[in-house]
Amino acid sequence: MRLVARLALVLGTVTLLASGPAPAAAQQVTLRVHQFLPARAPVPSNFIAPWAKKVEADSKGRIKVELYPSMQLGGTPPQLFDQVKDGVVDVVWTLPGYTPGRFPRSEAFELPFIAGNAEKTSQAAWEYYEKHLRDEFKDIKPIAVHTHGPGLLHVKGNGVRKLEDMKGLKLRGPSRQVNKLLETLGATPVGMPVPAMPDALSKGVIDGTVVPWEVTLPLRVAELVNTHTSFSGNRSLYVSIFVFAMNKKKYESLPPDLKQVIDANSGPVTSRWVGQVMDEGDAPGLAVAKKRGNAIVVLDAKETARWKAVAQQVTTAWIAEMKGKGIDGQALVDDARRLITKYVGPED
Known part of the structure; x- marks a missing residue:
């Protein structure tokens, strides 16, 4: 009996060694x-x-x-x-x-009017x-x-219908370059993250904001402004x-x-x-603004060209700033434009 028991123990050990260790549970x-x-x-x-x-x-x-x-x-x-x-x-x-x-x-x-x-x-x-x-x-x-998508202007009252209407407006901007653009165009930029925007509009801290249509719906921007201004052509005022x-x-x-x-x-x-x-x-945001009777303004090609001419100052200044940091800003702008044209098509 001892021999049988000893043999069974040996065989069991061999079987266990042959089978290897139990597989570890897959990492979660x-x-x-x-x-x-x-x-x-x-x-x-x-x-x-x-x-x-x-x-x-x-x-x-x-x-x-x-x-x-x-x-x-x-x-x-x-x-x-x-x-x-x-x-x-x-x-x-x-x-x-x-x-x-x-x-x-x-x-x-x-940078302004670079993206689609x-x-x-x-x-x-x-x-x-x-x-x-x-x-x-x-x-x-x-x-x-x-x-x-294309960023546009959402402003209280009569809003923006020509470049001169930007003067004196307090407008929320999302980033350093967009704020510089707003200032160059005549407005007073107010930087803040997008979640703070509705409260700032309702309290009169700002007169308007720049955002794409898609973010206006969850933040109920159409209820807080009266006019929405976009531009002709396939390049937008800005994107983030x-x-x-x-x-x-x-x-x-x-x-x-x-x-x-x-x-x-x-x-x-x-x-x-x-x-x-x-x-x-973007489409649902635009639809809500139209349903509320807000003014939807699309600046024609001639007026859009005026904005592009002024906005070019922002691009020129950025390239010079990058040069001061040892960065070839002109090469970056050229490559950004090349890549955007590759996918969006030529500027119209």
Whole structure:
């Protein structure tokens, strides 16, 4: 009996060794996504939430994505970039322009009358990032680099119907370059993140704002102004550049197969997707303004040309400023224009 027992023990040990150790459970990852707009706004609802579901599905549930809109995890919109850089959160959607002067090369896309619609310009923005912005964004893992659609003027009262109407208006601007543009055009710029804009309008702190149509709906801008002014042609007064990005260390900590999931949901196609969502969000905003009876003003080609001539001062000044920093601003503007023309087509 002892021999049988001893033989059984040996055979059991051999079987256990042959089978190897039990496989470790597949790594589970949670990504916390933090951003500044309400969950129902176009980008959070029609891009970030679907992106999160796709990542979860592609990872077969090994990546879980938690969404935190409206700065629910604390801080202010200008702090979002550092939140993702420092690992306070895992993913953010934000504007580099919220931290003035920190990302100078990205400002080329925010110069006046350089960009077109969001879907096409966002493809150019990703290509521009790959060529010119890798160093500025070296501390994060960009998932998408994109722009919003054409920015326009939303102003109280009779609004803006010619260049001279800008004089003395207090207008909210989103970034350093857009604020310089507003000042050059005769207005008094008031810098603030977009969530602060409705309160500033309702309290009379500002007379108007510049934003694309898509953001006017969740922030109820059409209820707070009377006139909306856009421009002729396929180049807009301005656009802002955005980044949807992941903490670099978090990305690098992923196993290879989960890195592939993130990589497959990043890049030019993803950037185009966000841009498309922003373009599609413009139509409902415009419809609400029309339904309220607000004035919809489109400046004709002759008047638009007057604005372009004055706005050129902003581009010239930016190029000179970049030269002082050892950056070839003219080359950046030329390449930005080339890439935008590649996707948007020639300026008309």
